Amino acid sequence: MSKGDETRERIIAKAAELFNQRGLEGTSMADLMEATGLEKGGIYRHFPSKEAVAAEAFDYAWEAAFQERTRDLDSIPGSVERLKHLIDNFVERRSSIPGGCPLLNTAIEADDGNPVLRERARQALGKWQDLLISVVNQGIQRREISSGVDPGRLAMLIIGSLEGALMISRLERNRAALLAARSHLDDYLDKEVRAHTRRSEP
Amino acid sequence: MSKGDETRERIIAKAAELFNQRGLEGTSMADLMEATGLEKGGIYRHFPSKEAVAAEAFDYAWEAAFQERTRDLDSIPGSVERLKHLIDNFVERRSSIPGGCPLLNTAIEADDGNPVLRERARQALGKWQDLLISVVNQGIQRREISSGVDPGRLAMLIIGSLEGALMISRLERNRAALLAARSHLDDYLDKEVRAHTRRSEP
Numbered sequence: 001m002s003k004g005d006e007t008r009e010r011i012i013a014k015a016a017e018l019f020n021q022r023g024l025e026g027t028s029m030a031d032l033m034e035a036t037g038l039e040k041g042g043i044y045r046h047f048p049s050k051e052a053v054a055a056e057a058f059d060y061a062w063e064a065a066f067q068e069r070t071r072d073l074d075s076i077p078g079s080v081e082r083l084k085h086l087i088d089n090f091v092e093r094r095s096s097i098p099g100g101c102p103l104l105n106t107a108i109e110a111d112d113g114n115p116v117l118r119e120r121a122r123q124a125l126g127k128w129q130d131l132l133i134s135v136v137n138q139g140i141q142r143r144e145i146s147s148g149v150d151p152g153r154l155a156m157l158i159i160g161s162l163e164g165a166l167m168i169s170r171l172e173r174n175r176a177a178l179l180a181a182r183s184h185l186d187d188y189l190d191k192e193v194r195a196h197t198r199r200s201e202p
Numbered sequence: 203m204s205k206g207d208e209t210r211e212r213i214i215a216k217a218a219e220l221f222n223q224r225g226l227e228g229t230s231m232a233d234l235m236e237a238t239g240l241e242k243g244g245i246y247r248h249f250p251s252k253e254a255v256a257a258e259a260f261d262y263a264w265e266a267a268f269q270e271r272t273r274d275l276d277s278i279p280g281s282v283e284r285l286k287h288l289i290d291n292f293v294e295r296r297s298s299i300p301g302g303c304p305l306l307n308t309a310i311e312a313d314d315g316n317p318v319l320r321e322r323a324r325q326a327l328g329k330w331q332d333l334l335i336s337v338v339n340q341g342i343q344r345r346e347i348s349s350g351v352d353p354g355r356l357a358m359l360i361i362g363s364l365e366g367a368l369m370i371s372r373l374e375r376n377r378a379a380l381l382a383a384r385s386h387l388d389d390y391l392d393k394e395v396r397a398h399t400r401r402s403e404p
Contacts, residue, residue: 168365
């Protein structure tokens with residue numbers, strides 16, 4: 001990695017921490033300069049604007065969060081268990097970048113605001129939905145998940161329940177809402193999503 | 203209402219629209235001056251700081267949202283139907299103040315930030331939880347809701363599912379996530395929350 005690339009990476013990593021906690025509007029170029037130890041020109045050499053830093057910082061923060069959420073997924077054989085594992089990771093694992101979920105933070109700040117960040121958040125949501133949908137589709141193919149389940153709808157339910165619970169948990173500074181969401185979703189997966197076992201046709 | 207009170211109300215109403223869409227950090231005193239047509243001194247005559255305007259504006263926006271969410275609640279007799287009605291209102295009714303849910307917006311911006319706004323959001327969440335809990339408790343007393351239901355946990359599930367779905371719906375600019383959350387919650391209320399009817403003891 002060249003010296004310039006290293007500096008660019010360092011700006012993104014530091015910026016990701018600031019933007020994920022304070023948002024685009026709550027983070028100034030002065031904050032970025034202080035966090036990176038660079039002059040304004042040193043940042044503008046790599047990025048045309050604060051918004052451009054924020055867009056890269058979002059992708060970086062989302063990548064870190066997504067990695068935690070999908071950790072050890074491949075080691076789980078059953079499809080319903082894979083969904084439960086993804087839920088567990090969301091509840092139990094924290095990304096190295098403080099400030100909560102980058103998707104939730106950026107979606108809320110950008111839904112009436114910055115179109116570049118809004119599009120990054122939309123892409124991130126799409127990636128997470130696609131992963132959940134692929135697990136559900138595989139489960140339907142393997143007959144581990146009931147064929148009546150709508151994969152896109154289930155993905156939305158899981159993501160919405162977890163993100164909403166995270167908002168409550170962060171506001172209340174306790175895990176009750178996250179634990180309640182997990183136990184509700186796990187129960188739902190067992191009762192309504194898992195295919196009922198039956199003997200195969202002769 | 204005195205002329206001064208009228209001006210104060212006007213500042214709060216205009217500020218509520220700005221803050222709910224752009225957040226505390228995204229709204230400047232210049233924005234407030236432009237929206238209200240007042241000089242800086244005219245605003246500072248009523249509020250000591252931008253943060254103080256934002257705190258009152260939050261309560262104003264939350265009150266408007268809460269009013270829509272609880273509309274016609276008293277006309278619904280059954281407890282499970284009352285919960286469904288509250289969910290319906292959330293999905294179908296929009297507050298007159300644009301920008302989405304003030305609780306969600308402020309919780310996300312203030313969870314690592316402004317303690318005054320964070321406390322207002324916590325109070326708002328508490329008020330909504332208390333309303334749901336009182337409906338559930340009444341339902342348990344009337345034997346319309348199963349005695350095994352934990353009112354606080356159910357309140358958190360409903361709020362978290364709806365707020366998370368709203369985040370997705372606003373990001374995707376369609377209602378799919380909200381509709382999925384409603385249909386999921388309604389189904390859950392019927393299957394797991396509603397008390398099974400049985401003949402009363404002789």
